[in-house]
Amino acid sequence: MVQQLDYHTIRAIFSRFQAAEPEPRGELEHVNxxxxxxxxxxxxxxxxxxxxxxxxxxxxxxxxxxxxxxxxxxxxxxxxxxxxxxxxxxxxxxxxxxxxxxxxxxxxxxxxxxxxxxxxxxxxxxxxxxxxxxHYPAQAVDTHIFRVGNRTGICPGRDVAAVERAIEDHVPVDFQQHAHHWLILHGRYTCKARKPMCGTCLIRDLCIFEDKTL
The missing domain is CATH 1.10.340.30 (Hypothetical protein; domain 2)
Structure with missing residues (x-):
């Protein structure tokens, strides 16, 4: 089982996500x-x-x-x-x-x-x-969040339900509203499945992933 990061490291990670993208948005277009x-x-x-x-x-x-x-x-x-x-x-x-x-x-x-x-x-x-x-702080765990959560140690879990609980239990409340968007975007554009872009990752020094790329 992947190690669970401590509170202070998780807070530092989401502080960086927030500084880079204060108001992350879902990418599905809709009008209502x-x-x-x-x-x-x-x-x-x-x-x-x-x-x-x-x-x-x-x-x-x-x-x-x-x-x-x-x-x-x-x-x-x-x-x-x-x-x-x-x-x-x-x-x-x-x-x-x-x-x-x-x-x-x-x-x-x-x-x-x-x-x-x-x-x-x-x-x-x-x-x-x-x-x-x-704007309810619900956590929609998809394949990107499951991968990022387990790979980084932010919110590890054996299944999506466990990862959802880990986000709710370990991510500070002031980051809960946007937590799943930050994690999805990080997984989609940086922490990719086959070739994670660790060289340009803003949380590289805080992540416990052992097989970091250059």
Whole structure:
């Protein structure tokens, strides 16, 4: 098991992240809570760039649950067929849109349990929506965060649930709101899976990763 960094080192790491990027943002494009929910649901096993490319035109015609239902599953597929697993994702988006209309007055609920009850919405998707739209300090652990958390010792864990708990338990509260964004961006652009860019890493001296690159 990877060693857990101490409080002072973790605070120093996030202080550097904050100094470099005070207000980190998620990279999925959206115009309201509903389009954020849809974008995150579509992003499973897909890149944010690919999802944004598909949803720019989609959200111009379907930015509410009712408009999505009116567009229909075939119409939705025409917009998202470049995204992996698009047929199954289209079915889930149509189902969740109908549920939002029938059970939530067309509004996206702001509780994790209600969000996770929607088709195609897991804990990670729910946490992204809670964090990005309602500014709740929820931690959406993806492959980037899982890798960075374990590689650096910031928030090690055997599975995503353990890493999520480690963030909540060990990252100082004043960094909780943006913690998952800083970690995702660090994993996406610096602490890459195959070739981490340790030479330009702003936390290189604080990280416990043994196989640092030049």
């Amino acid at each position: 809570a509903y389009t954020l929910l849809v974008a995150v649901a579509l992003s499973a096993q897909a890149t944010d760039v690919g999802v944004n490319r598909a949803t720019r035109a989609l959200f111009q015609v379907a930015d509410t649950p009712q408009k999505m239902v009116d567009l229909g599953e075939d119409g939705l597929i025409e917009h998202i067929r470049t995204i992996g697993l698009y047929r199954n994702k289209a079915k889930n988006v149509m189902k969740l849109s109908r549920i939002l209309i029938e059970e939530h007055g067309g509004e996206v609920p702001n509780s994790r349990a209600a969000l996770q009850s929607l088709p195609g919405v897991g804990r990670k998707t729910a946490n992204v929506v809670l964090n990005m739209w309602w």
